Amino acid sequence: MTALSVSHSGASILSRRNGFAGALSDSFWRHPKLLLLLMLTPPLLWLGIIYVGSLIALLMQSFFAIDDFSGVISYEPTLATYAQLLNGTNLDIILRTVLMAALVTIASALLAFPIAYYAARYAKGRWKAFFYLGVMLPLWSSYLVKVYAWKLILAKEGIVTWLFAKLNLTFVLDAVLSLPVIGGNSLSVSYLGTFLVFVYIWLPYMILPTQAALERVPGNLIEASADLGATPAQTFRTVLLPLALPGIVAGSIFTFSLTLGDYIIPQIIGSSRLFIGQAVYAQQGMAGNVPLAAAFSVVPIVIMGLYLTAAKRLGAFDAL
């Protein structure tokens, strides 16, 4: 012990390293904060300055307003742009989008549950991997290709019409399409079509967290419930559903948020009435009204903020 402290001067056990890299490495060891700072600076510069900076710049714009006569943005803080959001057409756009997002979320939750439950409880080994990839591949395959596939499916001369004709059920399809509001000339220009595509595209985002939550439910809880005389429906309602709820809420964050912000799907498949995303796009592009576009984009941020706060209460973040 004494030999060590004698052979090397001072308190350090090892000698200093040579060269620039050695010295640098030593100083990192002696000052962990320096290393931390060096590691964090590039990502923080990128995300903090470029990304959050642009976000703040955008939000600031929403407090300006466009001059009605000259069409020039006047840089004086005002809430006039936000007031515009509340006029008839714009409010309609917001309500339509929120309603669609809510319906899509509910439908995906209903569709996702059996898949997630089967994968979590009954699929074993090879089948488990099959289910996992079966959800993962559609999730990651190209978004536009998926939308395009649905354009093929829902087209008037496409496979859905053909299928209904083969089954002699064309009158059902015609009846559905002649419904007010959700119907249209063909499925690809109706709200029903938009809804179907939204559900299809975001469904995997609902399956994965639901499955994760269901996997954490011990199987013997279900058995205990059955042993105590509960019917399967009672077990589902009082045991399984409350335990799976955080996962479903976590999935609903994705489906809800993604539907709120999407502008491509309603543009390609749907009626000509706008959604928030399309309104943002139109306002900043052709209309050149960046303040109104910015104010529109605040709407999903605020809604998601509220949604996330509620989700946090329900424990959804532990299920992510």
Added chain:
Amino acid sequence: MRSDRGQRSPILLKLFAAGGLLFLHLPILLIFVYAFTTEEKSFQWPPPGLTTRWFAVAWNRPDVWSALALSVQVACIATAIALVLGTLCAAAVSQTKFFGREAISLLVILPIALPGIITGIALRSAFSLFDIPFSVWTIVLGHATFCVVVVYNNAVARFRRTSGSLIEASMDLGADGFQTFRHVILPNIGTALLAGGMLAFALSFDEVIVTTFTGGQQATLPIWMLEELIRPRQRPVTNVVAMVVVLVTFLPILAAYYLTRDGDQIAGSGK
């Protein structure tokens, strides 16, 4: 005695689960059929005839090739940036405790949590504010921002499983920080980075919403596709490109799955 060991699933549940998976896969498979159709003007089903001639037509279209080249270029650069930034961030967050750690995780996830249109319009207005002309680099800037999160997620999961004592042992045995990084840390997180990188590549290769705002005149492959969707020029060529895109994106996803399947199933969880 337990009667429920090898329990069978209810038949109805099985049907619903199988139906759900079919619902997820059939539309994509349909693209494969349409790539061979002889019908040129409409989306007629069933296809009146099958042909492979559209592959040759698509092969000879320079606009498809230039869009593909731009997409690959952007995805490569964005992935490289995301790998560096994501790994640094993951290392800092998982190896040390410091004030504001939670905030950094939130910051990384934000570009993916907020709708893409907000990221896009925010970047676009920032570009116009500073008079930055649209170029390949403005596209890369947007893509790298949301690619960081997939690399970060994969790296953080792996760092959590890598024991800190390995690093200490390496230091105790006399390795300096750089040697430890090269011989201990990198082999440990290598496959996670590869998986994260592939997913980042797939994410960037497929991105359309942010790109419409940061792209200007250049068309990446998804932008090319979007234009064909809105104003179709030659539908069969679009079908062929769509099929090729599906095939090409499947490969990195399968690879990423096999690289990370032992233990952490983080690879694709949430885009």
